[in-house]
Amino acid sequence: MIRVKRVYEPIDKDDGIRVLVDRLWPRGVSKDKVDLWLRDIAPSDELRRWFNHDPAKWEEFKRRYFEELGRNPKVKVLLQLIKEGNNVTLLYAAKSPYNNAVALKEYLEELLSKG
Numbered sequence: 485m486i487r488v489k490r491v492y493e494p495i496d497k498d499d500g501i502r503v504l505v506d507r508l509w510p511r512g513v514s515k516d517k518v519d520l521w522l523r524d525i526a527p528s529d530e531l532r533r534w535f536n537h538d539p540a541k542w543e544e545f546k547r548r549y550f551e552e553l554g555r556n557p558k559v560k561v562l563l564q565l566i567k568e569g570n571n572v573t574l575l576y577a578a579k580s581p582y583n584n585a586v587a588l589k590e591y592l593e594e595l596l597s598k599g
Contacts, residue, residue, distance in 0.1 A: 500571025510577035
């Protein structure tokens with residue numbers, strides 16, 4: 485199961501492996517709240533700055549981010565964790581519900597549904 489939540493939310497026993505998917509470490513978060521940091525799975529700086537959590541750009545952001553993910557070897561790391569039967573929680577710091585962790589979850593679920 486893949487979950488998404490803000491890194492600032494309390495840890496839940498069902499979180500499983502907690503994976504930070506932001507390029508920058510979030511302020512005030514201790515290392516013990518994260519099991520794995522995949523900073524390289526975050527969108528490129530150029531894409532992140534262009535998007536700027538603008539809901540009007542959401543669909544285009546996802547399209548561009550999915551293209552980046554298609555070339556990103558770190559996707560295999562996440563897929564392996566999920567295929568091993570682990571619960572995986574993708575952690576992000578943004579306040580906006582339009583963020584890379586939500587898009588990444590959609591991307592991974594799409595890949596898994598294709599087998």
